[in-house]
Amino acid sequence: MKRRVRAVAALAALLLVVxxxxxxxxxxxxxxxxxGGQLGETVNELVKQFNQSQADFEVKPxxxxxxxxxxxxxxxxxxxxxxxxxxxxxxxxTQTMLLSGAIHPIFQLxxxxxxxxxxxxFIKPVTGYYSKDGNLYSMPFNSSSPxxxxxxxVFKKAGLAxxxxxTWKDVGEFSKKIIAAGGAKCGFTTSWPSWTMLENTFPWHxxxxxxxxxxxxxxxxKLLINGEFGVKHISQLAAWQKDGVFSYGGRMGLPxxxxxxxxxxxxIQSSAVIGGFxxxxxxxxxxxxxxxxxxxxxxxxxxxxxxxxxxxxxxKPADYKGVAQFMKFIxxxxxxxxxxxxxxxLPITQAAIKNLExxxxxxxxxxxxxxLGQLSGTPTANSQGHRLGNFAQIREAIEGEMENVxxxxxxxxxxxxxxxxxxxxxxxxxxxxxxx
Amino acid sequence: xxxxxxxxxxxxxxLVLPQIAVTVVFFFWPAFESLRLSLFRTSPFGDKTSFVGLxxxxxxxxxxxxxxxxxxxxxxxxxxxAIGLGAGLFxxxxxxxxxxxxAAYRTAVLWPYGIAPPIAGIxxxxxxxPSYGVLPYWLGFVTSYEFxxxxxxxxxxxxxxxxTAWTHxxxxxxxxLAGLLAIPTSVLEAASVDGAGAIRRFRSxxxxxxxxxxxYLLVVNLIFSFFGSFGVIHAVTQGGPGGATEIMVFKVYKxxxxxxxxxxxxAQSVLLMILxxxxxxxxxxxxxxxxxxx
Numbered sequence: 001m002k003r004r005v006r007a008v009a010a011l012a013a014l015l016l017v018v019x020x021x022x023x024x025x026x027x028x029x030x031x032x033x034x035x036g037g038q039l040g041e042t043v044n045e046l047v048k049q050f051n052q053s054q055a056d057f058e059v060k061p062x063x064x065x066x067x068x069x070x071x072x073x074x075x076x077x078x079x080x081x082x083x084x085x086x087x088x089x090x091x092x093x094t095q096t097m098l099l100s101g102a103i104h105p106i107f108q109l110x111x112x113x114x115x116x117x118x119x120x121x122f123i124k125p126v127t128g129y130y131s132k133d134g135n136l137y138s139m140p141f142n143s144s145s146p147x148x149x150x151x152x153x154v155f156k157k158a159g160l161a162x163x164x165x166x167t168w169k170d171v172g173e174f175s176k177k178i179i180a181a182g183g184a185k186c187g188f189t190t191s192w193p194s195w196t197m198l199e200n201t202f203p204w205h206x207x208x209x210x211x212x213x214x215x216x217x218x219x220x221x222k223l224l225i226n227g228e229f230g231v232k233h234i235s236q237l238a239a240w241q242k243d244g245v246f247s248y249g250g251r252m253g254l255p256x257x258x259x260x261x262x263x264x265x266x267x268i269q270s271s272a273v274i275g276g277f278x279x280x281x282x283x284x285x286x287x288x289x290x291x292x293x294x295x296x297x298x299x300x301x302x303x304x305x306x307x308x309x310x311x312x313x314x315x316k317p318a319d320y321k322g323v324a325q326f327m328k329f330i331x332x333x334x335x336x337x338x339x340x341x342x343x344x345x346l347p348i349t350q351a352a353i354k355n356l357e358x359x360x361x362x363x364x365x366x367x368x369x370x371x372l373g374q375l376s377g378t379p380t381a382n383s384q385g386h387r388l389g390n391f392a393q394i395r396e397a398i399e400g401e402m403e404n405v406x407x408x409x410x411x412x413x414x415x416x417x418x419x420x421x422x423x424x425x426x427x428x429x430x431x432x433x434x435x436x
Numbered sequence: 437x438x439x440x441x442x443x444x445x446x447x448x449x450x451l452v453l454p455q456i457a458v459t460v461v462f463f464f465w466p467a468f469e470s471l472r473l474s475l476f477r478t479s480p481f482g483d484k485t486s487f488v489g490l491x492x493x494x495x496x497x498x499x500x501x502x503x504x505x506x507x508x509x510x511x512x513x514x515x516x517x518a519i520g521l522g523a524g525l526f527x528x529x530x531x532x533x534x535x536x537x538x539a540a541y542r543t544a545v546l547w548p549y550g551i552a553p554p555i556a557g558i559x560x561x562x563x564x565x566p567s568y569g570v571l572p573y574w575l576g577f578v579t580s581y582e583f584x585x586x587x588x589x590x591x592x593x594x595x596x597x598x599x600t601a602w603t604h605x606x607x608x609x610x611x612x613l614a615g616l617l618a619i620p621t622s623v624l625e626a627a628s629v630d631g632a633g634a635i636r637r638f639r640s641x642x643x644x645x646x647x648x649x650x651x652y653l654l655v656v657n658l659i660f661s662f663f664g665s666f667g668v669i670h671a672v673t674q675g676g677p678g679g680a681t682e683i684m685v686f687k688v689y690k691x692x693x694x695x696x697x698x699x700x701x702x703a704q705s706v707l708l709m710i711l712x713x714x715x716x717x718x719x720x721x722x723x724x725x726x727x728x729x730x
Contacts, residue, residue, distance in 0.1 A: 072693045
């Protein structure tokens with residue numbers, strides 16, 4: 001009995017200490033993200049600027065690992081009824097989020113909080129990817145597109161002009177010259193193989209990636225990557241893998257070292273590594289758009305990759321005010337410009353782009369224009385983006401088959417056929433699981 | 437075997453209760469949840485769930501990738517166990533020799549076990565990675581052979597087997613060492629006097645006397661390679677290239693956590709559990725007969 005009295009007293013004392021500070025403390029907004037290294041520091045800085053800009057809310061960023069880990073973590077937290085306010089989800093998780101029933105669409109949030117946002121000022125390839133029925137569902141945060149990086153010193157050594165190859169034919173010829181001149185061991189490599197070589201190469205040539213307008217108009221979607229165009233492209237890569245023009249270097253950003261250490265003269269990778277490359281590359285380098293096959297294929301646009309910020313359901317009503325303010329903050333031109341210049345991710349509003357142009361930013365830093373340039377134009381049904389369920393798993397399946405092709409175990413057609421079969425199975429499973 | 441007799445009838449149950457509670461909470465409950473989940477099709481966020489019976493199992497057992505992952509698992513587990521036990525016994529034998537600084541060596545050989553599997557994976561990456569690894573770089577000077585496990589499946593498999601066996605070898609060494617030290621020297625000396633050479637002594641005396649330990653390690657190593665090997669694969673190959681190192685436990689993770697297909701993932705873990713239980717039972721039924729407990 002005595003002990004219980006003492007415990008109650010201790011608890012009361014504790015509450016006395018804690019409560020006043022709790023009452024004074026700002027409302028916390030939790031943001032889970034997947035940005036590591038230099039990008040993570042930039043996110044922290046951005047959040048710091050927001051926290052200092054007002055007195056009511058405190059955004060707490062937390063790096064929860066890789067993109068899939070952040071998504072899985074958020075799902076687990078949601079199922080335990082304790083989700084973070086904001087989750088950064090990668091492009092391929094879009095369909096999963098849209099159909100989850102766990103999210104609070106950004107357009108709706110802003111309307112409720114009476115914060116005016118000119119959605120028309122956002123660039124089309126970005127809003128197109130993340131909108132449903134014309135409304136934006138998640139806040140574009142880090143958007144990029146794959147571009148070609150080339151080692152200027154190696155190009156010079158091989159007697160090539162200081163110009164990136166515009167077509168795949170050029171890529172092959174340049175690479176052969178470079179290898180013959182002893183400039184590098186391999187012509188080029190690519191990071192994120194499925195994203196660069198299929199998911200972007202298809203819309204770039206105005207080719208359909210999947211049925212239902214790449215999944216936008218229905219759930220009974222099927223992949224179309226094993227057609228004539230896909231086979232042509234992948235078998236060329238496989239042939240180049242044999243003679244060193246192309247050197248497969250793994251998935252995600254794992255192949256980057258091949259370019260960084262000079263083994264490969266060119267790299268196809270997200271524009272998001274510009275910031276890191278500026279700091280770390282020890283040789284002169286330039287960028288060019290994703291190579292194109294030329295006629296008869298039309299030159300369309302690339303699609304954005306990267307991630308957006310999703311607002312989760314189930315938070316205290318008062319918290320949403322802070323969430324909305326933070327979202328407004330990151331979309332403002334000043335933050336957009338700073339984020340773009342520091343990281344290489346794209347500025348996503350016309351206002352920010354105009355401001356950057358006014359300061360001759362793109363003239364002074366042409367590498368920063370490359371990704372934006374290949375996103376211009378009005379997207380077609382083939383190039384607005386991809387909306388596939390369990391896309392992360394489909395990407396896995398595709399990349400596994402690409403490896404089989406590059407290893408010479410399968411022909412391009414066999415590999416792509418198998419990838420389509422596996423992908424369609426995953427899509428079917430997703431459609432069944434999300435039957436309304 | 438000595439039997440202890442408790443006077444208080446409740447006491448023994450009370451004493452084993454904590455262990456039982458832990459087993460129930462951390463094993464039976466999750467296992468039961470998996471079993472339940474394996475019969476459902478669930479959307480990633482769990483908002484839509486429908487009972488599908490054995491559909492998840494049917495699907496698995498009709499896809500070639502699943503059989504490939506079973507095959508991979510057996511190759512992987514036999515590799516890890518063979519190398520782990522072989523190297524463990526070899527090093528343990530060396531560590532019983534009369535050499536200077538023996539205590540230091542004995543400590544050192546146990547170290548790899550203290551390294552977490554993902555860290556071990558990263559260390560192996562730095563040594564073996566085709567782009568930035570030290571070994572392929574040196575190999576490049578003497579041979580044009582490209583050590584490219586990013587595309588060569590069997591090289592990737594050999595690499596993860598080696599890395600996993602390495603992380604676990606310290607454990608095997610500890611047990612073999614204890615076993616070797618427990619063998620009475622008088623027996624070995626007597627055999628020497630009778631003219632038995634080193635190999636004969638090993639075959640006829642040491643190995644039989646070690647057999648209980650070897651059997652224990654065999655079971656533990658197999659279970660470890662079925663379940664505990666996730667870290668290395670995740671850090672090094674992530675199941676690639678083209679699924680060549682995708683073992684069952686990694687596929688459980690990949691389909692569940694990246695693919696967000698919880699039903700299939702649960703069904704796979706149920707099948708994996710059945711497989712390991714069967715294997716362990718078989719080992720006790722057939723291999724244990726050849727074990728001599730003193």
